[in-house]
Amino acid sequence: MRLRNKPWAKDMINDNLDLIAVQPENMPGKWQDRFEKKQPLFIEVGSGKGKFITELAQQNPQNNYIAMEVQEGAIALVLKKQVELKLPNLQLLLANGADLSDLFAENEVAGVYLNFSDPWPKTRHEKRRLTYKSFLKQYQYILKDDGYLQFKTDNQGLFEYSLISMNNFGMKFDEISLDLHNDEVLNAKNIETEYEKKFSKKGFRINYLKAQFEN
Template sequence: MRLRNKPWAKPLIAANPQWVITSPNEYRGKWQDRFPRKQPLYIEIGMGKGRFIIEMAQKHPEFNFIGIEMQTVATGIVLKKQLEVQLPNLQLICANGANLSEYFANSEVAGIYLNFSDPWPKKRQAKRRLTYKSFLSQYQQVLQVKGHLEFKTDNRGLFEYSLVSLNEYGMKFDKVWLDLHASPDIEQNTMTEYEEKFSAKGQPIYKIEAHF
């Protein structure tokens, strides 16, 4: 969902290059230089307003995290939160996540999170879905050998499509949830803003954990 324009967002991002990168291709293969400690790197593609990636960075100081978001306003909202907490293991990218292999070197990433991605429901839009084979190819390229992909959605159509797409690509499923919030695993779950909204309405949350 596109957010209303906020005139302050772009200037705020420009004033804080220590937290936000707008030319991520310049750091390809050098992302660890952006953090005080070299640690396994995890990325979220489409971080929205940032609840998930911020909470993950708070819970796991032993990992480094990067949130990617193409919307300037959303990135500005996350940046405001980061300026308050100043998490040393969190960086932000304001750019299109579709160009992942241009931003990260081969085997540079330990894990990828896809949370409540746009379902692009029309058949002709399939190539835009973040679990389409061209995206999976990029994930495989940037992920380490033991790296994994985590995918969550409330959209059953996208969930079913993703199961088929990952399977046809040859990925191995570690675990699949048809209703994450009814599972004991919910205790370890970190929610997004959308997830809280949809689950409160009683909608099942689907999740996939898989690797190449």
């Protein structure tokens, strides 16, 4: 989802470089230095307006989180929330999700969240899907041996594709739901994104999975 340009975004980012990394090429293996405490590190690739990641960080002070966005306008909206909240366990990152293995060290991350990623439905765009094998390879590289990937989407085609892609990659599934909001156990711990809240109200089913890589 492409957001409108935010004229104020650049200035806000430049004024809060303690909360957001914009030149992360020297950060692999050093991300914990940006947090008050060294704790398990989780990242959300594509944080949108930040509802999910800020609530997750608030509910889990025992973990550190990174909200990652490629769009300056989007990450600025997350930053606006964080400037108010000042969560000590949340950092922001303006970068492309295709470069994860250049941004994080091997075995540095405890979990990766993919929420309502662009489905790229055309076959010729398959390699852009965040569950394509080249992306899975990067997640495997940055995740710890017991790390996990959590994925949510309202797009049935993307979900089916992702199940096949992950299975072919040799991943194991810990949790799967084709209707997350009607699964009492899994939905009890679910945190909605802005997009998820909007489209679930319209009757869209939310697909969910949690998976790990075989070691």
